[in-house]
Amino acid sequence: MIQIEHVSKTFSGKYGTVHALDDVSIHVEKGDICGIIGFSGAGKSTLIRLVNGLETADSGKVTVCGKELSTLKKPELRALRRKIGMVFQQFNLLESKTVYHNIALPLILAKTPKVEIDKKVKEVLKIVELEDKKDTYISQLSGGQKQRVGIARALTTDPELLLCDEATSALDPQTTESILKLLKKINRKMGVTILLITHQMQVVQMICNKVAVMESGKIVESGSVLEVFGSPKMPVTKRFVQTVIRDQIPDSIISLVKEQKENFRVDRLKFIGSSVKRPVISDICKTKGVVVNILGAAVQELEDSVMCVFILQLIGDDESIDKAEAEIDKNGVLRERLEVE
Numbered sequence: 001m002i003q004i005e006h007v008s009k010t011f012s013g014k015y016g017t018v019h020a021l022d023d024v025s026i027h028v029e030k031g032d033i034c035g036i037i038g039f040s041g042a043g044k045s046t047l048i049r050l051v052n053g054l055e056t057a058d059s060g061k062v063t064v065c066g067k068e069l070s071t072l073k074k075p076e077l078r079a080l081r082r083k084i085g086m087v088f089q090q091f092n093l094l095e096s097k098t099v100y101h102n103i104a105l106p107l108i109l110a111k112t113p114k115v116e117i118d119k120k121v122k123e124v125l126k127i128v129e130l131e132d133k134k135d136t137y138i139s140q141l142s143g144g145q146k147q148r149v150g151i152a153r154a155l156t157t158d159p160e161l162l163l164c165d166e167a168t169s170a171l172d173p174q175t176t177e178s179i180l181k182l183l184k185k186i187n188r189k190m191g192v193t194i195l196l197i198t199h200q201m202q203v204v205q206m207i208c209n210k211v212a213v214m215e216s217g218k219i220v221e222s223g224s225v226l227e228v229f230g231s232p233k234m235p236v237t238k239r240f241v242q243t244v245i246r247d248q249i250p251d252s253i254i255s256l257v258k259e260q261k262e263n264f265r266v267d268r269l270k271f272i273g274s275s276v277k278r279p280v281i282s283d284i285c286k287t288k289g290v291v292v293n294i295l296g297a298a299v300q301e302l303e304d305s306v307m308c309v310f311i312l313q314l315i316g317d318d319e320s321i322d323k324a325e326a327e328i329d330k331n332g333v334l335r336e337r338l339e340v341e
Ligand SMILES: Nc1ncnc2c1ncn2[C@@H]1O[C@H](COP(=O)(O)OP(=O)(O)OP(=O)(O)O)[C@@H](O)[C@H]1O
Pocket: 011, 012, 013, 018, 019, 020, 038, 039, 040, 041, 042, 043, 044, 045, 046, 047, 199
């Protein structure tokens, strides 16, 4: 659906040259919900603007719905944009117009017959569950309702792709959750591919199946949500993952661990997918000469699966702990040794 190959983009201003995108490559398949996450200034907005043709790349290739953007003439670009819906953080709605008028606007501009507009607006209002607000003015809606209108407007042209630019950043956590559920429904039921940019890992965790982490204009890490959350490699990715998964030893417990006089090791175990079902902890508790202490635990739902993190203190002689660790590894559980300092 989207192929970005070795794309670079620089901006020159009075403060010098900024490499907004530096040799970026990313593939988004049909049906994906792909999240691009990064701190402010990482290059996320520039990337999304390239996909809908609002920016052009200095070098590299951007292909969307099978069309390479740099080869398109203006009418072809306009036709492609009709297949792409945009959802914005600040909604970009006409406050003094009704919900109906705002949703109908793209169709009015495309000179669509009135009967068709009416049919389409009713259809998308049903999808976003705002049928009763058809004649309400935007200024009278809550933030969540406004974003539903924004999404409905993006759906009027039957897009194959939805680009969401921080679509939930202006909303409270509960409303964020309901909007994310709506986006997931649109992806599942209507087969719309979604590319979203965000600085909140919770958003990625809740709806994405793929994620790319951006830093200083580069994609520093990417993959399935399970892969990236399960074994984040780059420091920036670890920071984002830690905002949703507590995989560190709680501070209050560290001093207690240090007081332990006997020989011990601390291991972090990550159970993902089918390994969740295995009774690994109960098995290692049976290892002769090892006492198991649980220092921390967290369970998170990810990509229709579950990830459980346990931090275990294994107390005993080295040989017995080796055996317990071998038992953990045998079961396909991700294990990392943690140093207690
Ligand atoms: N039109 C422009 N002119 C000059 N510099 C720009 C322009 N657009 C973006 N930049 C610069 O490119 C870099 C990447 O900006 P971009 O908006 O893509 O980041 P971002 O990750 O979306 O940040 P945010 O989360 O704050 O929106 C920044 O240093 C920004 O200042």
